[in-house]
Amino acid sequence: IDAAKQWFAERGSLREGLQSDGMFGKYKGKNVIMIQAEAFQNFVIGQSLNGVEVTPNMNKVLEESMYFSNFYHQTSQGRTSDADLAANISLQPLPTGSVFIRYAQHQFDSLPSVLKDSGYSTSVYHAYDGGFWNRNAMYHNMKYDTFFNKKNYTIDEPLGWSLGDDSFFRQSIDEIAKQKQPFYSFLITLSSHHPYALPESYQTLDLGEYKGTMFGDYLQSIHYVDTAFGHMVDRLKAEGLWDESILLFYGDHDNSIRDWEPFEKFLGKPLSDLDRLKILKQVPLLVHLPDGDKAGRYEEPGGQLDLTPTILHLLGISTADKYMIGTPLVLDKPLEGKTMVLRNGAYTDGKVFYIPAEDGLPEHSQCLDAASGTPQDRSLCTEGAADARKELVTSDLVVENDLIKAFREKE
Numbered sequence: 001i002d003a004a005k006q007w008f009a010e011r012g013s014l015r016e017g018l019q020s021d022g023m024f025g026k027y028k029g030k031n032v033i034m035i036q037a038e039a040f041q042n043f044v045i046g047q048s049l050n051g052v053e054v055t056p057n058m059n060k061v062l063e064e065s066m067y068f069s070n071f072y073h074q075t076s077q078g079r080t081s082d083a084d085l086a087a088n089i090s091l092q093p094l095p096t097g098s099v100f101i102r103y104a105q106h107q108f109d110s111l112p113s114v115l116k117d118s119g120y121s122t123s124v125y126h127a128y129d130g131g132f133w134n135r136n137a138m139y140h141n142m143k144y145d146t147f148f149n150k151k152n153y154t155i156d157e158p159l160g161w162s163l164g165d166d167s168f169f170r171q172s173i174d175e176i177a178k179q180k181q182p183f184y185s186f187l188i189t190l191s192s193h194h195p196y197a198l199p200e201s202y203q204t205l206d207l208g209e210y211k212g213t214m215f216g217d218y219l220q221s222i223h224y225v226d227t228a229f230g231h232m233v234d235r236l237k238a239e240g241l242w243d244e245s246i247l248l249f250y251g252d253h254d255n256s257i258r259d260w261e262p263f264e265k266f267l268g269k270p271l272s273d274l275d276r277l278k279i280l281k282q283v284p285l286l287v288h289l290p291d292g293d294k295a296g297r298y299e300e301p302g303g304q305l306d307l308t309p310t311i312l313h314l315l316g317i318s319t320a321d322k323y324m325i326g327t328p329l330v331l332d333k334p335l336e337g338k339t340m341v342l343r344n345g346a347y348t349d350g351k352v353f354y355i356p357a358e359d360g361l362p363e364h365s366q367c368l369d370a371a372s373g374t375p376q377d378r379s380l381c382t383e384g385a386a387d388a389r390k391e392l393v394t395s396d397l398v399v400e401n402d403l404i405k406a407f408r409e410k411e
């Protein structure tokens with residue numbers, strides 16, 4: 001327990017050391033709008049199908065934004081709820097089950113709670129049953145002022161599990177525009193949920209050879225979400241919120257499609273094990289800063305656990321004493337030696353990619369060049385793999401035993 005406290009204190013000091021970075025506090029007092037998009041993977045970005053872009057609106061907004069193309073979802077069995085935990089609490093999900101369900105009564109340093117302490121109004125938007133993934137209880141614990149769930153929306157665009165994302169964004173912004181500024185608004189989309197089939201009238205993308213396949217339906221649903229996203233950005237501009245807010249958009253997890261043939265056909269190349277892992281685990285991260293600063297593509301590794309530290313860094317709110325794992329991604333100079341750790345113990349620092357063996361035998365693990373996938377001497381990954389394990393074990397210890405509460409009581 002002492003070692004866990006020490007581990008988090010070191011993480012806090014690392015982030016504190018970054019407070020001299022020029023981006024710390026550059027957007028103090030600005031609003032924050034973060035969108036978590038259902039099953040939105042990175043491989044669709046910039047791709048076209050039969051001459052039509054799959055994500056034309058996203059591609060356009062990315063031109064005036066920061067695009068983190070080596071960014072990972074860090075979810076486990078808790079899927080969407082794990083992504084939410086990683087993004088808003090900066091702790092690792094558990095190896096089994098969902099923290100939202102198992103430990104919603106435990107104490108966490110959540111993004112909404114920290115922002116609330118700094119005078120922000122905080123709200124979360126998701127047009128589905130409030131009890132799903134135990135959100136009612138967890139969002140209360142995370143100290144959101146308001147949780148707008150299915151009962152707060154007019155189902156005027158019935159689609160899939162609930163409301164279409166286009167209407168979801170429109171009705172959410174109606175509420176966001178009324179929030180006392182500065183605000184933090186977290187939106188969770190739903191229309192691109194497995195199994196992805198949309199009604200005929202929504203099928204605007206010519207799927208060609210993918211018509212009638214789940215992969216084609218997936219592209220179609222992403223294309224629809226992209227249209228909705230475009231409308232939302234236009235609306236934020238019309239409301240005068242675009243230049244007053246930091247906007248973040250990322251995918252929550254993969255699309256559960258494990259047949260690699262359509263991926264290879266779509267991307268026009270055979271896929272190595274590392275390619276497949278990256279396709280499965282990479283989600284796009286778009287960060288639009290209020291003045292459009294730093295637009296461009298960023299290849300340094302990062303993951304959902306880095307989102308809360310990134311936002312608080314930009315707002316100039318110290319996380320030195322917070323029990324968070326991530327480190328800021330939007331920096332004048334990327335953090336040397338930064339790693340991104342996946343729940344199975346895999347990690348990358350941008351140079352190597354370590355993949356533990358499924359049978360647990362160290363001699364079956366892989367230490368690969370992160371770009372080419374070429375096997376490297378295993379010793380190059382030994383220390384990083386041990387650090388990754390430590391991050392996971394430390395996070396589990398804190399989450400399962402409510403240690404943040406215990407630590408605070410002693411402070």
Ligand code: GP9
Nearest residue numbers: 078079080081128132190
């Ligand atoms: C439902 C939505 C879906 O509220 O969050 O969650 P998932 O099934 O993707 O974990």
